[in-house]
Amino acid sequence: MTRAPDIAILDARLVDPASGRDGRGSLLIRDGAIADVVWGAAPSLADGVRRIEGRGLVLAPGLVDLRAFLGEPGAEFRETLGTGSQAAAAGGVTTIVCRPDTDPPIDDPAIIDFIKRRARDKAVVNVLPCAALTKGILGREITEFGLLLEAGAVAFGDGAKAIRNPQLMRRAMIYARDFDALIMNHVEDPDLRGSGVMNEGEFASRKGLPGIPAEAETVMLERDIRLARATGARYHAAMISCSESVDLVRRAKAEGVAITCGVSINNLTLNENDVGEYRTFCKVSPPLRHEDERLAMIAALAEGVIDVVVSDHDPQDVETKRQPFAEAADGALGIETLLPAALRMVHAGQIALPALLAALSARPAGLIGLSCGRLAVGAPADLTLLDPDAPHVVDKRRLKSRAKNSPFDEARLEGLVQMTLVAGRVVYEAQGG
């Protein structure tokens, strides 16, 4: 090294999900990128280097969340790029892929330009747009993939709306293939969902609520897999929640289909019983399922069939949630509690920390072609320093999002982010020691 680093994080527990390496070490940052990763004893440093004491805390790449609703443009009362990114930073997330179903939707290069500028001015973490797959998110005409990619889109999808028309999906895949563009679908067939509002099963029957059967997810997923196989497009099922879906994905991958899938933190940490007394903060899409399904999702994640974990951050105003369950909007807050909630699986011995972090940073980064998500020389210095065992009780009023619909309100979690850096700049630091 010819020049001294700007910042040194010393004596932390380095966890590099890309290589799987986990051990004591230090990390040196210069000009916003990782300059050196020093395993073992801390290196000696020149004067003038800013020192951050790792104190044995976990130092990992910042999280890359592929699915979060950030409110702008059109729903600033629910969340803004500013507030959403603050919540992200407090949760160790350094890159967010924002949903395209804003108002107006991200279906034109001009909107992408708006998001980029707004993020540059107001967001404390990286914000990348997922562009709409159909114009106006109306499900009828494909958007200008070429122009949108050129403007900065990292993937295509219709947000919370599934791509219903199979011919449109097929044509979109054929068109996308030439650009090597990634298509992400919310696999919930609206016709099979019908008037369903929670998982179909005993709990819904007791509560007198219409159920959403597993077929709403598996039928559309199977359709998309066949289309992806026939067209050769790159396809990502945004969130799966059923064990049958896991089987479909596993088989498709074995056959060489270019498919990946994600799972919402909600389907990994909560089940249908958490709906309890009609708690609308637990009304989400895909719905919280039976405990057996939750365990199946965890196993699939540990096995590697599920590629990424997303927050599915969906801030909802009081108006849309303080309603009878069937009338409430879907959506749960998630970005700030994503990592602490996910650590439950590590504490329960269901998945190792490097493997979990891979699904939260390295693999999502790889899916959209980013070089972050690794502790490697040259990678962006997007990092999070966390105490994986710190116990705390979530208080929704102290969450940084504008909305407060967190299903983890009053939940006991272990794991708290102490500091988050983006391009070597500290964007979040926990209060107190």
Added chain:
Amino acid sequence: MPDITAAPLSSDLTGRALFPHRHLLSIADLKPWEIRFLLDEAEQWATANRGKARKHDDRLAGMTQINAFFENSTRTLLSFEIAGKRLGADVVNMHAGQSSVKKGETLIDTAMTLNAMAADVLVIRHASSGAVALIADKVDCAVLNAGDGWHQHPTQALLDALTIRRRKGGFEGLIVAICGDVLHSRVARSNMLCLAALGAQVRAVAPPTLMPPEVEMLGATPYTRLDEGLEGADVVMMLRLQNERMDGAFIPSAREYHMLYGLTPERLAIAKPDAIVMHPGPMNRGVEITSNVADHPDRSAITEQVEMGVAVRMAVLDALSQHLPNG
């Protein structure tokens, strides 16, 4: 290497017997030497049409030609009308909009009606692939396909081939890139067959959503990147992108199409330095082709295509008239 486009030696030297067809429905029905015969005949008409002498020949005098266009067209209709009249035929135009088809008369009934009026040749254009053959099966006169759905437009392929031959001298080894909405194009299909039969190397350049499946079986090598498809081409044939295709069903927008598949001077430079530009018309200027390319004084052969169209149609009408049931 024998010239595959030359007539077998046992043919009649006057050439008349080289065209033993009652109808012209598809390029696929023609042998390479029959194509060449038509091109040679058309060449002579082209020369005659340019001459100062009165452009009128009476060889088709007394013959009734009905142009039955069930699908709209201005230039093709005009071209056939002028061709027939220059040969002395009695030409009548029937537009779909004015016809009893609007009153719900079936296609077959319409054809039988025209047939009952003892037409000698029916020039038919229809929006459905195969419709012209359906009519040909039911009438006594000669039928000339002026375009059926996505299927065939044989006289267009012939006039394109003639234009190319006059500019390039021949077809052997020529690289012809047909670019645009190949999937829905009868012009593309007829050209692919015709040019391959004449010994040229054909490329189909189209967005993946507008490329016919298994297009290789039609004799063209597929390319989904315009730059790759134009590399070293001798002829660049641009197809019109119809408005219905631009609305996001196949292609997201005209501007994205232009960005990826529009023929600009920069893109033309990727083809051979003396490559010619063709377009069956009408053009969407600024979408599939820019004006400075379309109007290029040396490279554009678009107006010659129109000129050759009349000559080719005269040659075809003349050839078909040799096999009318009444002499």
